[in-house]
Amino acid sequence: MATIFSRIITGEIPSYKIAEEDRFFAFLDINPMAKGHTLVVPKQETDYLFDLDDTLLSEMMLFAKKVAKAIEAAVSCERVGVMVIGLEVPHAHIHLIPINREGDMNLANPRVNLSNEEFEEIAANIRSCFA
Ligand code: AMP
Numbered sequence: 001m002a003t004i005f006s007r008i009i010t011g012e013i014p015s016y017k018i019a020e021e022d023r024f025f026a027f028l029d030i031n032p033m034a035k036g037h038t039l040v041v042p043k044q045e046t047d048y049l050f051d052l053d054d055t056l057l058s059e060m061m062l063f064a065k066k067v068a069k070a071i072e073a074a075v076s077c078e079r080v081g082v083m084v085i086g087l088e089v090p091h092a093h094i095h096l097i098p099i100n101r102e103g104d105m106n107l108a109n110p111r112v113n114l115s116n117e118e119f120e121e122i123a124a125n126i127r128s129c130f131a
Pocket of ligand 1: 004008013015028029030031032039084085086087088089090
């Protein structure tokens with residue numbers, strides 16, 4: 001059975017899409033730690049990030065860099081934090097989180113509640129900055 005992220009990539013499940021390339025996809029996290037919290041995933045279904053082959057992992061990082069630059073340009077933040085957890089969804093992914101201080105990366109923090117319109121607006125702003 002396809003993972004939830006594969007179903008997002010095919011469009012079967014809706015998402016706030018940020019960017020797509022041949023082998024990668026980026027979309028807003030539905031339960032964000034900050035406005036602009038984005039997930040970067042390979043289209044290939046592999047559970048654990050560090051089981052990806054070297055080439056795919058390296059190229060995923062370069063794709064994540066471009067997404068992070070777009071987030072930085074669209075969302076007011078000190079920088080974009082990078083996190084890998086992967087305990088909830090068994091499809092490798094990198095969290096990109098706009099942060100202003102170390103504590104913003106604390107998983108125990110309350111999540112940000114956003115309306116559909118707010119998600120749409122943030123996604124459109126980040127997309128417009130993606131080069
Ligand atoms: P983890 O596997 O622990 O890195 O967490 C998975 C992340 O995926 C969580 O931050 C969820 O909020 C996020 N997530 C789960 N389902 C969706 C979805 N349908 N759309 C966007 N983000 C999701």
